[in-house]
Structures are given as structure tokens and as C-alpha cells.
Amino acid sequence: MFKQILIWGVGAFVLIQAIQITIPPIPDKIDKSKEMPMPKEIATLIKTSCYDCHSYETNMPWYGHVAPISWEVQSHIKEGRLALNFQEWGNYSEEKKQKIYDGIAKTINLRMPMPMYISMHKNADLSHEQRKKIKVWAKEHSKKER
Numbered sequence: 001m002f003k004q005i006l007i008w009g010v011g012a013f014v015l016i017q018a019i020q021i022t023i024p025p026i027p028d029k030i031d032k033s034k035e036m037p038m039p040k041e042i043a044t045l046i047k048t049s050c051y052d053c054h055s056y057e058t059n060m061p062w063y064g065h066v067a068p069i070s071w072e073v074q075s076h077i078k079e080g081r082l083a084l085n086f087q088e089w090g091n092y093s094e095e096k097k098q099k100i101y102d103g104i105a106k107t108i109n110l111r112m113p114m115p116m117y118i119s120m121h122k123n124a125d126l127s128h129e130q131r132k133k134i135k136v137w138a139k140e141h142s143k144k145e146r
């Protein structure tokens, strides 16, 4: 009985590997001039903590390819890039840029980076001070460009 369950389990696991989320392809050439301008200090924090989901420079962990975890990981990357891609900044309308500055200021305290992601990427966690710095920077800009 146990053996059968095991065989079915392994079989199902192998089968679901065929199901992967399609993330839109990364452009052949990433135009660096389109990247969101940020002070060096902020850029370092954002690159470490946000780029996996909000840029084309995703470091995909091995489990990012293993279903069913990959469904979660890949949908975060897909949705994350769609909501905000720091490397598509130059292509955004003023309205969208505004929304993003506001969004960063609003989400940086709790929602971003995603808590589940932090549990797997301790180095991406931000201290209270670091979050505050990002917030102040985002707020400054959301005023300036209004």
C-alpha cells in the first residue's frame, strides 16, 4: 500500500513538472539608460531586495524550476515585473512613475519585499533604517514630480 502511494506520488510529481508558468521573455538587449535613477545607496538596497521580481536580472533559485513551488515563484516574477520593472522605468508614463513612487513608499514597510521571499532570502531583508531611507527617497520624488 505504502509503495503504491509512493509510486503514484512520484508519478504525479514528475507529471506536474510539465506545467510551468510562462514568464514573458527577457529582451535580448537591456537598455541600461531606461533603468530607474536612484542614489547609489538606494540602488544597492533595491538591487539586493527587489530585483529578483522587479527587473530582468532575476536570480532564479533551483526550486524556482520545481513544480509546484515554481508556480508560486514564477508567478511572483511575472506579476512583479508587470507591476514594476526597475529596468523599464524609462518607458513608463509620468502617471505610472508617480504611482510607483507612491507604491514604494506605501509597500516598503510591510508588503515588500514579499515576506515569503525574505524567508528564503535572508540577505534581501531590510532593516528598519534601510526601509526608512527608501521611504524618504520615494516620498521626496512623489512630491517633486507632481
Ligand code: HEC
Pocket: 046, 049, 050, 051, 052, 053, 054, 075, 076, 077, 079, 080, 083, 084, 099, 100, 102, 103, 104, 107, 108, 112, 113, 114, 117
Ligand atoms: C518575491 C518577489 C518580489 C520581491 C522580492 C519584491 N516584490 Fe514588489 N511585487 C511583487 C508582486 C508579485 C507584485 C504584484 C502583486 C502585489 O501588488 O502584491 C509586486 C508589487 C509591487 C509594487 C506595486 C504594488 C502597489 O500596491 O503599489 C511595488 C511598488 C513593489 N512591488 C515594490 C517592491 C519593492 C520596493 C521591493 C524591494 C524592497 C519589492 N517590491 C520586492 C513581488 C515582489
